[in-house]
Amino acid sequence: xxxxxxxxxxxxxxxxxxxxxxxxxxxxxxxxxxxxxxxxxxxxxxxxxxxxxxxxxxxxxxxxxxxxxxxxxxxxxxxxxxxxxxxxxxxxxx
Numbered sequence: 001x002x003x004x005x006x007x008x009x010x011x012x013x014x015x016x017x018x019x020x021x022x023x024x025x026x027x028x029x030x031x032x033x034x035x036x037x038x039x040x041x042x043x044x045x046x047x048x049x050x051x052x053x054x055x056x057x058x059x060x061x062x063x064x065x066x067x068x069x070x071x072x073x074x075x076x077x078x079x080x081x082x083x084x085x086x087x088x089x090x091x092x093x094x
Contacts, residue, residue, distance in 0.1 A: 005067045008040050045081045052090040059086050
């Protein structure tokens with residue numbers, strides 16, 4: 001997912017692989033046991049967590065550089081994934 005920070009759609013991913021949207025979605029879920037968009041979101045969240053650990057970048061910059069459309073969405077998704085908001089996550093790092 002080298003383009004994870006850009007807008008990614010199921011349609012574009014499927015077209016890139018030469019499949020229909022429905023076939024791609026079905027095969028991806030069958031192989032990964034999650035939807036394509038869930039995978040993209042988890043990938044972005046893991047990248048954001050790494051940036052929180054190793055950089056002093058602002059949450060806003062991290063959210064947008066990881067492909068989230070808003071800081072609010074980023075905060076909500078991050079807290080859901082890591083059971084704490086990004087600021088708390090950063091503060092708990094050694």
